[in-house]
Ligand code: SF4
């Protein structure tokens with residue numbers, strides 16, 4: 001099968017499962033086992049067809065590498081724009097479950113070992129935007145794809161190069177630290193965090209919230225406070241899992257109950 005067809009299958013998978021995930025979350029039918037199955041399928045597609053890995057496609061667009069993209073640049077740009085729009089509407093389901101790079105880190109973090117949690121969002125935020133600038137500069141001015149240094153392609157294609165072991169180390173680090181590549185380096189993650197800040201559907205507190213702070217302590221990205229914009233919410237469900245009050249946290253459309261909670265304060 002042609003390279004372009006692999007990309008298309010991966011993109012259609014991401015598109016269909018984005019809506020599946022949205023419906024599961026919105027109707028409160030999401031279960032952890034379902035998330036794990038989707039993560040496993042996503043990782044499998046990463047190894048089988050190296051798709052849907054949008055960060056890699058983004059790099060090939062910056063490099064104007066038509067062969068690497070597997071088709072016209074315009075189509076790849078439209079695909080990325082669709083994911084950005086969907087993330088604006090419904091949150092980061094792509095990053096949360098449908099990107100093989102993110103999925104392998106998410107599953108690794110489920111391994112029951114002690115976790116290291118950063119106290120704030122500043123360091124990952126600055127690191128990722130600094131890397132974004134270097135990534136764009138190197139791509140446009142030097143025609144260098146520095147994402148290759150992280151070994152994403154070699155890892156999923158089982159090419160045992162030095163870069164393969166870089167990504168393997170990132171996977172190992174993900175046992176202890178939540179999504180190190182996504183939060184510190186991913187250029188598409190930097191891009192998608194902008195529309196995600198204004199996502200129309202997101203996890204919100206309702207009037208039932210007793211402000212016990214359990215969700216804030218459970219969130220691996222420090223995005224569970226009332227004022228947090230959810231730019232780094234990977235829809236992992238941990239905050240909802242630990243909430244002791246039924247209905248105090250809901251994945252719902254912006255503009256409803258959370259406003260009433262703000263007025264009450
Ligand atoms: S932040 Fe980047 S690597 Fe992580 S899940 Fe999103 S697109 Fe994939």
Ligand code: SF4
Pocket residue numbers: 203218219220221222223224232233234235236237238239240
């Ligand atoms: S704990 Fe909640 S707010 Fe934090 S990343 Fe997971 S789903 Fe998003």
